[in-house]
Amino acid sequence: MARKKESLKYALPEQFHVFGFAQDLLAWYDSQKRDLPWRINKDPYRIWVSEIMLQQTRVETVKPYYANFMEKFPTVSELAKAPEEDVLKAWEGLGYYSRARNLQAAAREVTVRYGGVVPDTPEEIATLKGVGPYTAGAILSIAYEKAEPAVDGNVMRVFSRLLYLTDDIAKPATRIKIEHLVRQVIPEGRAGDFNQALMELGAMVCVPRTPQCLTCPVFDYCMARQEGVAEELPVKGKAKPPRPVDLQVGIIIRDGKVLMNKRPDQGLLAGMWEFPTVETEQESDAAKQEALAAGLRERFGIDVEVMQPLGTVQHVFSHLQWNMQVWSCDWIEGEELPAHARYAAWEELDAYTIPMAHQKIRELLGQK
DNA sequence: CATGCGTGGGG
DNA sequence: TCCCCAAGCAT
Numbered sequence: 001m002a003r004k005k006e007s008l009k010y011a012l013p014e015q016f017h018v019f020g021f022a023q024d025l026l027a028w029y030d031s032q033k034r035d036l037p038w039r040i041n042k043d044p045y046r047i048w049v050s051e052i053m054l055q056q057t058r059v060e061t062v063k064p065y066y067a068n069f070m071e072k073f074p075t076v077s078e079l080a081k082a083p084e085e086d087v088l089k090a091w092e093g094l095g096y097y098s099r100a101r102n103l104q105a106a107a108r109e110v111t112v113r114y115g116g117v118v119p120d121t122p123e124e125i126a127t128l129k130g131v132g133p134y135t136a137g138a139i140l141s142i143a144y145e146k147a148e149p150a151v152d153g154n155v156m157r158v159f160s161r162l163l164y165l166t167d168d169i170a171k172p173a174t175r176i177k178i179e180h181l182v183r184q185v186i187p188e189g190r191a192g193d194f195n196q197a198l199m200e201l202g203a204m205v206c207v208p209r210t211p212q213c214l215t216c217p218v219f220d221y222c223m224a225r226q227e228g229v230a231e232e233l234p235v236k237g238k239a240k241p242p243r244p245v246d247l248q249v250g251i252i253i254r255d256g257k258v259l260m261n262k263r264p265d266q267g268l269l270a271g272m273w274e275f276p277t278v279e280t281e282q283e284s285d286a287a288k289q290e291a292l293a294a295g296l297r298e299r300f301g302i303d304v305e306v307m308q309p310l311g312t313v314q315h316v317f318s319h320l321q322w323n324m325q326v327w328s329c330d331w332i333e334g335e336e337l338p339a340h341a342r343y344a345a346w347e348e349l350d351a352y353t354i355p356m357a358h359q360k361i362r363e364l365l366g367q368k
Numbered sequence: 369c370a371t372g373c374g375t376g377g378g379g
Numbered sequence: 380t381c382c383c384c385a386a387g388c389a390t
Binding site for chain 3: 050051052053054055056057058059061062096098099102129130131132133134135138150152153154155175195196199200202203208209236238239
Binding site: 377 | 381383385390
């Protein structure tokens with residue numbers, strides 16, 4: 001295979017044996033690949049949904065969600081015409097909920113603009129919401145056999161070790177560089193399997209902590225292994241610790257129903273239902289109670305008396321640490337609720353899309 | 369380019 | 380327990 005010309009900045013090492021590497025990796029993949037539900041065929045929609053779900057999410061976590069999602073929304077058309085809340089409900093517990101909204105928005109776009117057919121060019125597919133460089137390359141290569149790189153965290157780790165790259169993989173520029181390198185190695189006619197083989201290797205052999213170099217199918221090509229530094233790679237900058245936030249949560253029962261609030265459709269946990277919550281800065285319990293009552297009055301137009309504490313719940317996001325204190329509140333007055341709030345029966349709560357932070361509150365209340 | 373955006377599993 | 384991590388994207 002003729003090695004494509006790339007700028008010097010992205011050149012492969014002279015001694016790197018491109019053809020042998022691809023051949024050995026593919027042979028291993030052909031015999032060792034896992035049977036995964038999104039590998040049963042090359043339906044672009046099936047591939048697409050799987051790639052969105054797999055963003056920052058483990059295979060074992062995705063499996064049950066994928067089965068349920070494909071049953072409920074088996075085609076682009078079915079997804080496009082579904083109520084958004086049904087899609088969000090199917091995503092409940094998976095995290096990164098903008099993925100679900102973007103996926104449906106993109107399905108509607110595919111329906112109206114592309115006649116229901118997932119586009120097969122880099123330019124077109126990149127315009128779809130939620131489809132970035134990785135996902136575009138994954139769909140184009142796996143579903144359409146286009147020779148595009150699909151560089152995720154696995155591939156960055158594998159290439160960092162393979163070529164002894166010390167670039168920080170947390171930086172966007174590193175992904176660009178590795179895309180250029182991968183592009184020079186994709187074999188003719190097997191782009192999809194090759195990209196998946198790189199990821200499979202990263203998931204099964206070239207794992208983060210303790211790479212299994214002794215059983216690696218491309219042991220002979222790996223520069224980090226030759227230098228004995230596989231475990232030191234890749235280089236990755238540390239993330240900032242989550243910022244602590246104090247929240248007061250009000251449990252307000254009226255006529256046997258509990259007050260629930262729908263979060264704004266942008267930002268954290270967009271569009272999801274929660275128990276009414278007020279962020280506080282105060283130190284004392286008395287001040288927190290007062291702040292909760294004031295917040296409920298302002299945001300829901302109700303007056304309550306904050307009664308006793310029911311317990312505390314902590315939930316940690318990638319960037320936030322929620323420290324929630326839960327209070328039972330007695331309704332006093334206030335009839336008209338804003339559009340984003342309503343009273344719901346306990347038995348109805350399963351029909352609402354509720355994030356894990358507030359599912360933990362349900363558990364706390366259930367114990368009482 | 370840095371930050372916001374979830375959740376659960378494993379060493 | 381703690382910390383890292385997992386088939387990233389939007390802004």
